[in-house]
Amino acid sequence: MATNRSGAAQRPNGAPQTKVCQFKLVLLGESAVGKSSLVLRFVKGQFHEYQESTIGAAFLTQTVCLDDITVKFEIWDTAGQERYHSLAPMYYRGAQAAIVVYDITNQDTFGRAKNWVKELQRQASPSIVIALAGNKSDLAAKRMVEFEEAQAYADENGLLFMETSAKTAMNVNDIFLAIANKLPKSESGGGGGGGGAGAGARRLNDGDAPRASSCCK
Amino acid sequence: MSSSSVEEITDQSNDLFTQDGVLLKACSGRPVNELNSIGMLCIVQNSDGTKSIEWRPSDIITVCAVQEQDWALVNAIGRRQRTFSGNLTADYATARARIIRMPLNELKIFRVTNRNQQMSFSNKVGVWQSTFFFQHGNAEVFIAYLKSHVKTAKSSRDRNTYLVVEPTDETRALNRSFTELDIFQENTTDVVWNIVSNLKERPYETTMEAFSKLSSIGLDYNSGSQLLYYGNEASSKRDVSEEVADLLTKSMVAAEEAHSVTKSDEYEVISMKPTLPPRPSIPRSTPLSQEKWEGLQDTLGRVTEMDGVKQLIFRGGVAHSIRKQVWKYLLDYYPWHMTHAELKALQKKRTDEYYCMKLQWRSMTEGQESRFTEYRDRKSLVEKDVNRTDRTHPFFAGDNNPNLETLQDILMTYVMYNFDLGYVQGMSDILAPLLLLMGNEVDTFWCFVGFMERIASNFDMDQAGMKHQLLQLQQLVMFASPELAQHLALKDSGNMYFCFRWLLVWFKREFSLIDIMRLWEVLWTGLPCANFHLLICVAILEAEKEVLISGDYGFTEILKHVNELSMRIEVNKVLSSAEGIYHQIISAPHLTDQIRIILGLTPLGTSAPTEDDDAPEATGTNCKDNDAAANVSTSGTDMEEAVLEYDGIEISIVTQTVWALLA
Ligand SMILES: Nc1nc2c(ncn2[C@@H]2O[C@H](COP(=O)(O)OP(=O)(O)OP(=O)(O)O)[C@@H](O)[C@H]2O)c(=O)[nH]1
Numbered sequence A: 001m002a003t004n005r006s007g008a009a010q011r012p013n014g015a016p017q018t019k020v021c022q023f024k025l026v027l028l029g030e031s032a033v034g035k036s037s038l039v040l041r042f043v044k045g046q047f048h049e050y051q052e053s054t055i056g057a058a059f060l061t062q063t064v065c066l067d068d069i070t071v072k073f074e075i076w077d078t079a080g081q082e083r084y085h086s087l088a089p090m091y092y093r094g095a096q097a098a099i100v101v102y103d104i105t106n107q108d109t110f111g112r113a114k115n116w117v118k119e120l121q122r123q124a125s126p127s128i129v130i131a132l133a134g135n136k137s138d139l140a141a142k143r144m145v146e147f148e149e150a151q152a153y154a155d156e157n158g159l160l161f162m163e164t165s166a167k168t169a170m171n172v173n174d175i176f177l178a179i180a181n182k183l184p185k186s187e188s189g190g191g192g193g194g195g196g197a198g199a200g201a202r203r204l205n206d207g208d209a210p211r212a213s214s215c216c217k
Numbered sequence B: 001m002s003s004s005s006v007e008e009i010t011d012q013s014n015d016l017f018t019q020d021g022v023l024l025k026a027c028s029g030r031p032v033n034e035l036n037s038i039g040m041l042c043i044v045q046n047s048d049g050t051k052s053i054e055w056r057p058s059d060i061i062t063v064c065a066v067q068e069q070d071w072a073l074v075n076a077i078g079r080r081q082r083t084f085s086g087n088l089t090a091d092y093a094t095a096r097a098r099i100i101r102m103p104l105n106e107l108k109i110f111r112v113t114n115r116n117q118q119m120s121f122s123n124k125v126g127v128w129q130s131t132f133f134f135q136h137g138n139a140e141v142f143i144a145y146l147k148s149h150v151k152t153a154k155s156s157r158d159r160n161t162y163l164v165v166e167p168t169d170e171t172r173a174l175n176r177s178f179t180e181l182d183i184f185q186e187n188t189t190d191v192v193w194n195i196v197s198n199l200k201e202r203p204y205e206t207t208m209e210a211f212s213k214l215s216s217i218g219l220d221y222n223s224g225s226q227l228l229y230y231g232n233e234a235s236s237k238r239d240v241s242e243e244v245a246d247l248l249t250k251s252m253v254a255a256e257e258a259h260s261v262t263k264s265d266e267y268e269v270i271s272m273k274p275t276l277p278p279r280p281s282i283p284r285s286t287p288l289s290q291e292k293w294e295g296l297q298d299t300l301g302r303v304t305e306m307d308g309v310k311q312l313i314f315r316g317g318v319a320h321s322i323r324k325q326v327w328k329y330l331l332d333y334y335p336w337h338m339t340h341a342e343l344k345a346l347q348k349k350r351t352d353e354y355y356c357m358k359l360q361w362r363s364m365t366e367g368q369e370s371r372f373t374e375y376r377d378r379k380s381l382v383e384k385d386v387n388r389t390d391r392t393h394p395f396f397a398g399d400n401n402p403n404l405e406t407l408q409d410i411l412m413t414y415v416m417y418n419f420d421l422g423y424v425q426g427m428s429d430i431l432a433p434l435l436l437l438m439g440n441e442v443d444t445f446w447c448f449v450g451f452m453e454r455i456a457s458n459f460d461m462d463q464a465g466m467k468h469q470l471l472q473l474q475q476l477v478m479f480a481s482p483e484l485a486q487h488l489a490l491k492d493s494g495n496m497y498f499c500f501r502w503l504l505v506w507f508k509r510e511f512s513l514i515d516i517m518r519l520w521e522v523l524w525t526g527l528p529c530a531n532f533h534l535l536i537c538v539a540i541l542e543a544e545k546e547v548l549i550s551g552d553y554g555f556t557e558i559l560k561h562v563n564e565l566s567m568r569i570e571v572n573k574v575l576s577s578a579e580g581i582y583h584q585i586i587s588a589p590h591l592t593d594q595i596r597i598i599l600g601l602t603p604l605g606t607s608a609p610t611e612d613d614d615a616p617e618a619t620g621t622n623c624k625d626n627d628a629a630a631n632v633s634t635s636g637t638d639m640e641e642a643v644l645e646y647d648g649i650e651i652s653i654v655t656q657t658v659w660a661l662l663a
């Protein structure tokens, strides 16, 4: 992919008048898996080793360009600790996309991610696009969750899946772009043939692979 | 909407939302003389879990026996405590039969008309079954809450008409989450929570004057030739009442401009919208200095003027050089009355206790740990958070910083001290400034225990403490800043969750470490009233009111804006305006018991009902309500009482010592 990996995501500088779509995206996952770090990397191109824990929720926006369309993400970053679980529905309500994050060095966080996926499939909007992010891929030496295991789970559940690193920026822009590509833009009528399918029926084909934008650079 | 028999209504039902000052304008199947009576429109949860919209005439609420003279009873509202605990007289039973209710699962359609002041409901499309007029002109708030219980779609033909659609899974989930955490639903029986009751003691009398005048006005009803009367003898035709409502609307809209006199050919309305008295600007004072602090201790080291010290700290905080010492008292680690010698013994005892608890987890073997999931969970939470608490501050910065280990040790020992509460995210934020100041592990621990003692309910498993505070905050905002409250309610933010972070860690994330020390020490004094930290919230929000309202900020923008205030709030300014707001609230003529209770004042309604009895004297603190203020300041019997005056508002200072020190 030709995206700039270390910098911020593409901005629509100089882009011609394109259609703008706005999507609400929520990040869920156990505490300290790197939700806030992923958002910070995507929105500001930064990484803080000592990113403070999230209390309540945070809200940020970022705009990315696809070939013919500008996508504005409204991003809700939630607090991960189980104690604050009951706040989450307030934030995933009406979300068109979710990134469920786990930490590849911690098996428990993967279990927790699966629970979030289940909850979203049950309770969020049926057309929600869910991506699974195995974060901290830079810590491969301490890996506890195998890539294949997570990929298989994602395939079964029709989730986008990538291993990411907020620290090195690997796959961070890419996962957001992949989501942007998969989201139904209103003119295409809710994603063509997949429009009526429930979340469980979603599959990521090769044809859906994220395309880097050419309108920004 | 069906009229219900007495048996149908059990007092088990729980009010989720209530709106005062709602006039019954029309209801199919109801006798004419019941129309135009005033009451309360509620969303209630029935004992079987279903919900209904319910309208209760005010006389049943006030347990007022008057039935015939509709207007006479109105004067009783607002003064009486509304309660169901009165005697169930025959009149009461009759009154109860006038309750109108509609189960929410039967509600099909509703609409808002007359500049959002009138609402009609029905369980079938094509005919409106009941119509209500909102005297305070705030049907929006009711609608906002109604929409949190039913899923609606706007009618394609009429923007003001809402169709109730089947709840989707998503809304069910949302509702479930609201049930778990939200303040709109059950588990709030302790606070019969009454969202608009803040506004309840509005001067109905004046508004009622308008109604009584209208009731004797003959309306020249254009389309018909007859002269119709509004009032008990009026025709039951609904359109007539709508006509009258239009008239009223005009007067109400005019009345919106705070205090106004509206004149027209036929009628005159004098209305007053209760407003708070002007906010006094109360200057902050200088911090309690070492010199003064030493002067306040006797030769043995006892602090005899605890109230005075607290007053001084409330006014100006504590000088940094003596913080370390003073905080131990403020956080209940050191009792004020102890001598140096006694404190020394206490410290020794607490040190032993601390190391004993520390040893409990320090001596845990790996094997033990592997079979102790709950302990392991707590430990891993602590580790995650210690690693990312205030790391930008030099005291906690850098790898292998020993202060991180101290944080970890204190939090783990606290886990042993209070295993049930354990460790919850946010606690490390509370601890960090304490350690930064104290330096010493044992002292920090016991100060942390004292702080946690005050805020443990913030970390309740079921979030009960947070819910309760958010609810109280909502009530305070409603009282102190009704326009803002209305805006928030309209933007799905009435539950105040955007203040979650403020309350959870007492503003720790909003201020620099040095400022948070100032704020906390002031709040720990417990002055000038209970829950002053909620008034800090009100003060911050009040300062942002213009931005939030004129920018028409919605759910997301509100949260974003509030989060972004972090590090941009001036601590002294906010303390000063919060104190100003406190004085505004307690001097407001329409101060309600609900607010009194939040601020720790004696409610009027539950004490002896006779007002001429001894005025509710402030006990222990200098808080007192307005009625009492005059008495106290003129009595002059208490030589220790000093009264300062700012902008016409009197602020009492407890002791002469303090007065002298302040001067
Ligand atoms: N090595 C490495 N560390 C990371 C990565 N992403 C995040 N971290 C670190 O993991 C810790 C937690 O990251 P956060 O982004 O605060 O985690 P969170 O999921 O937002 O946590 P909560 O707000 O508590 O729910 C921080 O110390 C980050 O520096 C990553 O990709 N690689």
Ligand SMILES: [Mg+2]
Binding pocket: A035, A036, A037, A052, A053, A054, A077, A078, A079, A080
């Ligand atoms: Mg976070």
